[in-house]
Amino acid sequence: MFVLLMYGAMLAVPVWVIAVAVKLISVAVPGRRPDWARDLLRWSAGMAAVAAVLVYAIGLGSVQWDASEAESGAGSSPAAPCRSLPPGTLDLLAGHEPSYFPLGFDCLLDGGRAVEGSGPYGLLNALAAAFALAAVLSLLAVGFVDEFRARRQAKAGQMAVPKETA
Incomplete structure (x- = not known):
């Protein structure tokens, strides 16, 4: 199921890139709305959240793909992420365990120890977290902009209202 989700996310990435490019161009051309900065912050928060979901969906599909490949077919053992272990460690390999949160693929050794398998999981975790953080910070910035405008x-x-004299 996650593999299908990954394919959908991979198809959505070019659409996301085009949407970001069009928005940046629309901000750069003259004749934009007076509240363009607030609108851009809100839009950026949404697009960063979408990017975090897309990256995480690609990672989920990657983990499930590796787990599925390790459990069926000729040449499935050891699991592909575990094949890059050093030869001495590879001889102690007893199994594998996929992790969906955080993304990862652990190679289980005879002594009960787990070693991280190779793969793009660290990068995908970092990208998803960075996009999620960018979304939250953008939403906070929208709140600060609104508060600043309200105070201003x-x-x-207060300055426009004349003071009463007694």
Whole structure:
């Protein structure tokens, strides 16, 4: 199931890239809306969240693909991520264990020890976390911009009202 999700995410990545490019171009051309900065922050938060989901979906599919490949067919043992272990460690290999959160693929040794298998999982975890953090920070920035505007309008409103004299 995650492999199908991965294929869908991989097809969505070019659409995401085109959407980001079009938005950046629309911000650069003259005649943009007066609240373009707030709109861009909100849009960026959404697109960063979408990117985090896409990257994580690709990682989930990758983990399931490696786990499936390790459990069926000729040449399935040792699992592909475990094949890069040093020869002495490879001789002690007893099995494997996929991890879906965080993304990873552990190679289990005879002594009960687990060794991390090779693969793009560390990079995918870091990218998903970075995009998620960017989404949260962008949403916080939207809140700060709104608060700044509200305070500025309140301050301008106080200056415009004449003071009563007694």
